[in-house]
Amino acid sequence: xxxxxxxxxxxxxxxxxxxxxxxxxxxxxxxxxxxxxxxxxxxxxxxxxxxxxxxxxxxxxxxxxxxxxxxxxxxxxxxxxxxxxxxxxxxxxxxxxxxxxxxxxxxxxxxxxxxxxxxxxxxxxxxxxxxxxxxxxxxxxxxxxxxxxxxxxxxxxxxxxxxxxxxxxxxxxxx
Numbered sequence: 001x002x003x004x005x006x007x008x009x010x011x012x013x014x015x016x017x018x019x020x021x022x023x024x025x026x027x028x029x030x031x032x033x034x035x036x037x038x039x040x041x042x043x044x045x046x047x048x049x050x051x052x053x054x055x056x057x058x059x060x061x062x063x064x065x066x067x068x069x070x071x072x073x074x075x076x077x078x079x080x081x082x083x084x085x086x087x088x089x090x091x092x093x094x095x096x097x098x099x100x101x102x103x104x105x106x107x108x109x110x111x112x113x114x115x116x117x118x119x120x121x122x123x124x125x126x127x128x129x130x131x132x133x134x135x136x137x138x139x140x141x142x143x144x145x146x147x148x149x150x151x152x153x154x155x156x157x158x159x160x161x162x163x164x165x166x167x168x169x170x171x172x173x174x175x
Contacts, residue, residue: 025157027144027169033135039143039151041095041130043123046103051095051123054149059091060173061145064159065125065136067099068109073140076158081119083161083170090174091147096122099131099139146173 030036041053041063053061064080066073077096084094098106103124110117125131134143134151142155152173159166 025155025159025163026165027153027155029153030151033137033154035135035151038149039134041097041123041134043097043125043130045121045123046106046117051121053095053145056093056095056145057149058147059093060087060147060170062092062094062170063097063134063143063145063151064094065097065099065131065134065139065141067139068101068105070139072158074109074113076140077113077115079159079161081115083159084120086161087170087174092170092174094120096120097125097130098122099125100128144169144173 039053041051043051045051053063062080062083064076066076068074080094080096084092101124106122106124107117109115110119138156140158142159143151144153144155145151153169155166161167
């Protein structure tokens with residue numbers, strides 16, 4: 001005799017896991033996160049130097065929260081590098097904020113994936129305080145910071161560097 005619960009429970013779990021993949025990501029206003037004040041960022045990079053979001057004033061910054069254990073983050077890393085390379089002359093900086101991982105683990109990730117340590121500026125949110133202050137709900141999540149240093153919108157989920165809805169706001173902000 002077939003137990004309906006034993007069949008239905010795995011099916012429901014599979015459907016719930018697939019919902020984020022099926023959902024179309026898009027830019028969302030910060031008001032959805034309850035953020036209404038300017039956001040700050042002050043973290044150390046892989047060399048131990050302090051990086052401030054303010055030092056990028058005059059440039060457009062994508063602040064991307066990621067981790068080496070996050071599969072969508074791994075897949076997205078190449079997209080972020082592509083964006084950095086393609087739009088850096090227009091003033092784009094992609095700042096990769098790693099969540100609570102050690103320098104050796106990040107360096108191993110970069111070496112394993114044949115990524116130069118200088119491909120993107122990587123900063124370490126060892127205590128996850130920035131993650132919490134920016135009200136990140138999951139990773140990967142990317143915030144768009146305009147040339148005045150104001151965070152304008154966020155993108156939850158992996159970025160596709162050719163997605164028209166992603167590029168529209170990015171290119172408007174780069175103008």
